[in-house]
Amino acid sequence: MKKISLALFAVFxxxxxxxxxxxxxxxxxxxxxxxxxxxxxxxxxxxxxLELSNIAYSSYNxxxxxxxxxxxxxxxELTVPQRIAMMSVIPNGDERTLLSARKHLILYFGSNPAxxxxxxxxxxxxxxxxxxxxxxxxxxxxxxxxxxxxxAPNLSYARVKDGADKWVVKTADEVTPGSNNxxxxxxxxxxxxxxxDPHGYGIxxxxxxxxxxxxxxxxxxxxxxxxxxxxxxxxxKAKDITPVNVAVKAGEKLVETGHKTKxxxxxxxxxxxxxxxVYIAVISMALKQYQDNVHDVESNIITIKPHHTMxxxxxxxxxxxx
Numbered sequence: 001m002k003k004i005s006l007a008l009f010a011v012f013x014x015x016x017x018x019x020x021x022x023x024x025x026x027x028x029x030x031x032x033x034x035x036x037x038x039x040x041x042x043x044x045x046x047x048x049x050l051e052l053s054n055i056a057y058s059s060y061n062x063x064x065x066x067x068x069x070x071x072x073x074x075x076x077e078l079t080v081p082q083r084i085a086m087m088s089v090i091p092n093g094d095e096r097t098l099l100s101a102r103k104h105l106i107l108y109f110g111s112n113p114a115x116x117x118x119x120x121x122x123x124x125x126x127x128x129x130x131x132x133x134x135x136x137x138x139x140x141x142x143x144x145x146x147x148x149x150x151x152a153p154n155l156s157y158a159r160v161k162d163g164a165d166k167w168v169v170k171t172a173d174e175v176t177p178g179s180n181n182x183x184x185x186x187x188x189x190x191x192x193x194x195x196x197d198p199h200g201y202g203i204x205x206x207x208x209x210x211x212x213x214x215x216x217x218x219x220x221x222x223x224x225x226x227x228x229x230x231x232x233x234x235x236x237k238a239k240d241i242t243p244v245n246v247a248v249k250a251g252e253k254l255v256e257t258g259h260k261t262k263x264x265x266x267x268x269x270x271x272x273x274x275x276x277x278v279y280i281a282v283i284s285m286a287l288k289q290y291q292d293n294v295h296d297v298e299s300n301i302i303t304i305k306p307h308h309t310m311x312x313x314x315x316x317x318x319x320x321x322x
Contacts, residue, residue: 023065023136023143025056029104030158030170030181031148034126038154039177041108042116048109048124050132051177054099055163063097064137065090067107069122071131083139088113088120102162104178127151 030051032038040046050067054060066087073083090097090107094117099105111119124130133145146167148157154172159165161182170176197203 022056022058022060023141025054025058026060026062026065026099026134026143027053027055027159027163028132028134028144028146029053029162030156030175030177031124031130031132031146032154032156032175032177033109033124033128033130033148033151034153034155036153037172038156038175039106041111041118045111047111048126049106049177050109051158052099052105052107052134053162054101054103057101059098059100061098062090062105063092063094065143066135066137066139067120067122067132068135069109069124069130069132073133073135080139083135087135087139088122090120091117093117102180106178126153 028050031049033048035046035048038046039049052062066084066089068087070086072078073086091113096105096117106118108119109122109124111121113119113121122132124132127150129150130148131145132148134143135141136143146157149169151157151169154175156170156175156177157167158170158176158181160168162180164181193203
């Protein structure tokens with residue numbers, strides 16, 4: 001039983017840590033304290049407003065979280081009920097409190113929560129600086145906070161982009177309630193590069209990486225080429241060395257002898273080790289020369305005329321002649 005209790009307690013603690021991590025992804029994204037011509041609520045009123053943004057890629061429900069503009073909540077000696085009395089809770093009962101990935105929620109200052117989920121009791125004084133904070137559902141854990149400077153009418157104080165640490169004052173035509181803070185239509189690649197890499201560190205590292213990669217490839221190529229050429233020269237020089245040259249000629253002679261032996265075994269001793277194709281080629285060439293009147297004309301007839309001399313006369317015949 002004790003082990004089961006410990007296991008349930010561990011699951012409970014882990015679930016609290018998961019919820020806590022999800023709450024950390026909710027950020028105060030943009031604030032307008034002096035609204036005279038910006039967005040209006042469902043009752044047609046121009047109230048100051050703040051925008052919450054879920055910077056994660058998972059959904060999180062912000063119901064039960066608290067918004068406050070009173071710095072006294074930072075006092076550690078306060079009890080939870082005392083803190084809650086200085087805050088405005090985001091109520092339940094509205095599907096808009098479930099923020100999916102990269103979604104936004106607008107909440108109005110100085111209004112009545114009875115009028116809807118988006119209406120908060122905390123106030124924002126026009127023309128004055130404002131500290132605004134987002135607390136988790138326990139009213140103790142500070143999730144996010146920002147000090148908004150005094151703003152002229154219809155200007156907002158916003159992060160340069162959703163979830164970024166840097167804040168800027170945005171003019172009336174740059175205010176983006178309910179959408180991503182940074183929106184540029186038709187932004188050129190150069191402008192985007194300047195925005196995302198204002199100091200040029202990224203492009204410098206990328207350029208150096210490309211250069212060094214090309215140099216490395218060239219080194220490898222010429223290194224391999226040098227090794228190949230050196231081996232080629234070594235082989236060429238080796239052929240000129242006498243023992244190697246003799247070995248090469250001996251190999252060629254051995255191949256020729258083997259070929260003749262093969263022909264003799266196949267066609268007999270009369271072939272002399274010469275292929276029939278060679279004979280056919282020689283005969284064909286001779287016939288061609290004969291047809292072209294290039295070959296010598298020979299009768300193939302040898303005439304022998306007898307010639308009598310005294311060398312073939314017998315001794316008896318000689319005496320008779322005398």
